[in-house]
Amino acid sequence: MTRIAFIGLGNMGGPMAANLVKAGHAVTGFDLSHDVLKAAEASGIKPANVLTEALADAEVVVTMLPKGQHVLTVWTDVLRSVPKGTLLIDSSTIDVDSARKAHAMAADVGCLSLDAPVSGGTGGAAAGTLTFMAGGSAESFAAAKPLLEVMGKKIVHCGDAGAGQAAKICNNMILGISMIGVCEAFVLGEKLGLSHQALFDVASTSSGQCWSINTYCPVPGPVPTSPANNDYKPGFAAALMLKDLRLSQEAALSSGASTPLGAEAAQLYALFEKLGNGGRDFSAIIEMFRETK
Ligand code: NAD
16 A cells, blocks of 8 residues: 555546546545645545645655646655655646656755656546556656556556656657548548548558558448537547647747648648547547648
8 A cells, every 4th residue: 555645636647546546545635726636635535624634644645737838847856845755646648848847846955756658538537447658757657556456457667757757759650640641541542432431441551551541431321439429529639639739849848849741730630620629539630631722
């Protein structure tokens, strides 16, 4: 049994913390939202009224927060309160520079740290089947792994500080670009009188195959479980795809990488969100291409 402080109990953090409770760990939770904290309490998480209350006696602190600025603010407060040797795990999706800064802050006071963003969405968080992409020292990874295994089914140590975030945004940049490519191909096929099924049967077994077509096909029919069959309810919301694409572009700028298609994908998703589609599944972007004359 490990004593865990879990900070940020929203759509992802709530079910992740609940799985730690189910596995027999003592979890105290803190969230700025009273309603979120109340919901977490129903899953056996002990609610804390203030951050420091959650940290008392904690051996491990997990954060699951919206953005880099939130993580840096919370980690600054956490590192003021916890003893040397405490392990801090951040599973939020944040920019690589903030992740590296957070690691450096932890190292300054002798704490262990891991960036460990996830993929698998809220369904994976509830089922305990997330994929964790971790960055940090071998010692931090070894200490965190048993807890990550409670919340996920695939745990990959990607390298040193920030490597987990780097892997996450590179993967999601591929996903954003490939989804746009698949959507364009289906719209072109429609104009050429090709049925969705025929294009799927060919492309999903030929050199066009990829996750965006084989598993998450953006038109209804060929893959019955894809969000296209459910009025594009997410799934993975377009606003989150846009967030990750923007993070990839920040990282490309600060590292000097050339990512022209990543930049184009970010612009297309920004337009899609501006048109009121941020809450829809990211594969619904196919409709924007149909409407473009
Ligand atoms: P969410 O908005 O549902 O939850 C974030 C929670 O953090 C909120 O409850 C908020 O009140 C709390 N919070 C914000 N600032 C705080 C602070 N200073 N102290 C305490 N609590 C604070 O978001 P989410 O969907 O759970 O996503 C969390 C992170 O996971 C994000 O970085 C997101 O990009 C990433 N992510 C989300 C998904 C998904 O499908 N939702 C998938 C993979 C990764």
